[in-house]
Amino acid sequence: MTLEEYFYYRKMVAEFDPEAMKKVETKSPPADATDFALRVSYVILNSGMRWTVAKDIWNRMKPSLIETGEVGDTFGHPGKKKSINQVMSNRSEYFEGFRMAWANGSDVVIEFCETLPYIGGITKFHLSKNLGVDVAKPDVWLERVAAKTGESVPGLCGRLSEGSGDSVSTVDYVVWKACQQGWWNRGD
Structure with missing residues (x-):
């Protein structure tokens, strides 16, 4: 191109x-643990899915995540559901890990992202972008x-x-x- x-x-x-x-x-880094967990949850949901489908599911799921901290019955994929619930339940610890990674630079953030549930070798770049890292x-x-x-x-x-x-x-x-x-x- x-x-x-x-x-x-x-x-x-x-x-x-x-x-x-x-x-x-x-795009800037998340402001708090909930903002962080919501961004991670969106990327988990979106993984391997057309963004148009993910967007509709996200619009149903996000209010439940904010209100209860869980996916609830808004989505049925067992692996993603478990991972999103895990991120929401442990958001303070994960956010602290992110903050420590952020203090050490973009490469550390990218590698940190891959340690999160359901985040793999390609998805870590998507998540890193959504967390404020300037990466493709x-x-x-x-x-x-x-x-x-x-x-x-x-x-x-x-x-x-x-x-x-x-x-x-x-x-x-x-x-x-x-x-x-x-x-x-x-x-x-």
Whole structure:
């Protein structure tokens, strides 16, 4: 993806969903243990699921998490349900671990994220982004775009970040959204 293509997609994404674009541009670390646990819970829920489906489930689940600290009957996936309940129950301890990791830099936060329930080798990047780390998630969409130019996902997003002045996380979101909406043409 060229810088010019990136600028084109960024404009499209900003017009398509200005609120989401604003959120990704201003992502900051969680303010407290509950904020942290909710962000982790959302990523666990979203893992391996279309974001449109996850969004609907999240809108049903979030009030229960805030009110009771548990998923309740809002969602049925046993592994994710157990993991989300575990994060909510232990949010103070997990948040303290996050704060210690944050004090030691982005790489430590990324590795810390992988120690959380249901967070794996790719999902740790998604969670890290949602916790305020300026990093790209090497998901299938970004891997395809990067492969087209012979780059890694960090290389692609770093290059476009440097050229555009946007954060790596913003570049990640724009490229992902362009693919997800079918705007990016793989050129096959």
